[in-house]
Amino acid sequence: MPELPEVETILNGLSAALAGRRIISTEVRRDLRWPVPDDLSIRADGKKIGATTRLGKYMLISLMRGPTLLIHLGMSGRIRITPKPEKGPAYRPLTHEHVSILLDNGTYIGLVDPRRFGCLLLADAGRERDHVLLRSLGADPLEPEFDAAYLYARLNRKRAPIKTALLDQRVIAGLGNIYVCEILYRAAINPQRLASSLSMDEIALIARVTPEVLREAIGAGGSTLRDYVDAQGKPGAFQDLHLVYGREGEPCPECPGYPACGGIRRVVQSGRSSFFCPRRQPPLSLEDA
DNA sequence: CGAGACCCCTGGCTGC
């Protein structure tokens, strides 16, 4: 579910709730994709919360004089913040609220994840990038190291389709199916073209458009397709601004030929749907054909 | 190195 903009939006809300707080206790009711570490309570309870950051789709919550919590929301994960009620019923976890963290102001931070594709793990402070899940991640597209030269170096020898290459978290950390489709549409590049067939100019265009799309999505509060909501429980609005994702058969804004052109097309690549406009994003080179 | 299949798991929607 959550791609970079959704994670960023959730993390903003979560950071506000965590700022200056201390963890009183943690409770794990069910394991996630990987078992939540047995020593979570031992290492986290009583610790004051430090900086909260994001790396691709991972949220990193550092604990002072303690480890760093690594949280990935998978497909269906979300964060539920439950402030201490003035009066009335006590906190009750939701059906799929598998982990709860009680803060010193009575707020509960819940990790809700019906499909349990997400995870909560611990990394050693100061060596987070050495963690097995983080060490092979590529550049985060909102960080300065991400630019045309970086992207070109990562793509110019890749024989995979550009769509698949951009989904590879080792190339760029944070993109998912929705935003790759939107980025390639904006850059007017066919998702089936081989990454190695793209010119420097085309890659530079992708490098320019990527942070633009992500920042716009963050500004809109992310994309809500099914049950995504931010840490306050509010849905995003960027799905209304999707130009191609989920719009098979609909006209693309750039296409004067609709309906004769058939509108937005959908193809399956590596098991994931790709949406594109065949006129704006032509297949092009012989190498790709 | 890359493609594709399979796996993790649940809920929502569609069509019969």
Place this chain on the structure above:
DNA sequence: TGCAGCCAGGGGTCTC
């Protein structure tokens, strides 16, 4: 209304 089948925003592992 019931139910089977398909689909989904992620990603790790294995084989070819």
